[in-house]
Every structure is written in C-alpha cells, then in structure tokens.
Amino acid sequence: MTGPAIYFIRHGETDWNREGRLQGGQEIPLNDLGRSQAAVAAEHLRDLVGERTRTLPWLASPMGRTVETLQIMRRTLGLPAGGWASDERLREISFGRWEGLTWKEVRRADPPGAAGRSADKWGYVPPGGESYQILQERVRPVFEAIVTDTIVVAHGGVARAALVLLAGMAPMAAVNEDIWQGRVLVIEPGRQFWVP
DSSP: OOOOOEEEEEOOOBHHHHHTBOOTTOOOOBOHHHHHHHHHHHHHHHHHHGGGGGTSOEEEOSSHHHHHHHHHHHHHTTOOSOSOEEOGGGSOOOOGGGTTOBHHHHHHHOHHHHHHHHHOTTTOOOTTSOOHHHHHHHHHHHHHTOOSOEEEEEOHHHHHHHHHHHHOOOHHHHHTSOOOBSSEEEEETTEEEEEO
16 A cells, blocks of 8 residues: 555643543643653654655644644744644544543543443543544544645544554554654554654
C-alpha cells in the first residue's frame, strides 16, 4: 500500500494529564513540562523531515492545548505563526459526564459504566460522550482527504483512531497503545513507528 505519511504529534502535558484526569472536550492548558515537550517534539520532527517542516501542510485540532503545542513547535522551528489549518473534527474524544474525573473516580461514581467500558473500550459510549468507534467516524473524512505527507497536531484519542484507519491496527490494540507526548508518531499505510 502507498499513501501519505502522517507526522502525528500529541499535545504536550497538562496538569490534568499529570493527575490522570479525563480531559476530552475540556480546555486545559499546557503546563511547563507540556511546553517543553512541544519544543522537544519540534526537534524530533526537524530530525525526521528536515526542511520539509517549512513546506508540508500543518493541521491541528482547534483546542487550546493543541494550538499552543503547534505554536511552540513552529516557533522552535523558526516558522511563521500562520501557515497552518485547523479542523473541528480533530477535537479530542468526549468522555461526557466523566470529564474531570480520574479512572478511579469513574469506577467509584459509575461502577456499571466503568465495567461496560472495561469490557469494550472501543465501542462503549460514556454517558453524554463518544466511543472510539464514533470518534473514528468523525475523523475519517479528515484523514481520507489528506493526499500528501502532513504534520498533524491533535490528541491521544485521535491518534488511536488514525492508527486503526491508516495503519490497520486492530481497534483493541489501538485503545491500549501508549500515545506519547514529546515524540512524533509516524503513521503510514499499514504501519506506524515512533521517533525517537
């Protein structure tokens, strides 16, 4: 199979990431480590694609933590502040009424829901939220429209959906995949790898 490479960067750490809280649609800013991770990811991207960082399309989720990550990366690379696009469909998966809780708190507050999700991490829909299956269908048209190598700055859930759509990863493997901050996930037709 041939097709474009996606250079995927997850936003840097937030305080909620550090605390293990479900962020979903909540606007939580990067913390100091997250800002540092964005700069490190930019260096890894430069090592990977060189001067192509200037000519490749940049596409991001419109959420604050992803936009801040992208802006730090572009500054680190000496690129202009503009020259990138965002797409609303790249927003993080919604955890609905669970947002703001840790998994331990979810298990305590909603034992049946937590059990349902444990039994089917890909297909379970949290109360008022989305499943990974729903997220995959939301982002599918975005990724299907990409025809050239592209830098994408988004979220862990979006990365998991892209791994299934583009790399052919099994859904249950994708939901258990660690999506690292401060690194570059290269997703190509039928395969994926991390840099570094």
